[in-house]
Amino acid sequence: MYSYVLSQLVMLVLVAVALAEKRPSPTYGTPSYSDEIGIIRDDRVHPDAQGYYSFTVETEDGIHREESGGEGGSQQGTYSYTSPDGTPIHLTFVANEGGFQPHGDHLPVEPEFPHPIPQFVLDQIAKAAEEDRGTSREIPSGRYGPPPPYQ
Known part of the structure; x- marks a missing residue:
């Protein structure tokens, strides 16, 4: 019985040591506990009274970021x-009253329309929009009768 308890205790100690040494495996973009990435450049201009600021940060692993903002x-x-x-x-990006507007070659783009719109269609759309702006909508009357005669 003593040897059984002792063997179980030794097994538990070995498992505890194995688990204590186990570190998460590093994946790209996630540094392990021992990896340190140095900062090459860190220039900051803190916001002034009008709210203008800027900063530039560059790290050893090739990340580079510049940003500025203002009024x-x-x-x-x-x-x-x-x-x-x-x-x-x-x-590159701009963020203003129009929202966040990123630009980069890696971003997806909206596909082009499959064919050009003919000019006569564009003319009809413009004419319909013009007529829609120039006419007022009449409310139908509650009286009904035959249509007016053709002239």
Whole structure:
């Protein structure tokens, strides 16, 4: 009985040691506990009275970000890094009353219309819009009768 308890205790200690040494396996973009990524550049201009600010940060692993902002909350900037498949990613953006507007070669784009719209169709759309603006909608009367005679 003593040897059984001792063997179970030894087994538990071995399992505890094995689990204590187990670290999460590093994946791309997620540094392990021992990885340190140095900051090469960190320039900051803190917001002034009008709200203007800017910063630039660059790290050893190739991440680069620049941003500035100002009055009214508008911001603009760039950032770049290398994706897991090795593709360089470069993005510029503007954020203002029109929302966040990113631009980059890696972003999807809306497909083009499958064929050009003929000019006569565009003319009809413009004419309908013009007529719609120029006429008022009449409310039908509660009286009904035969249609007026043709002239």
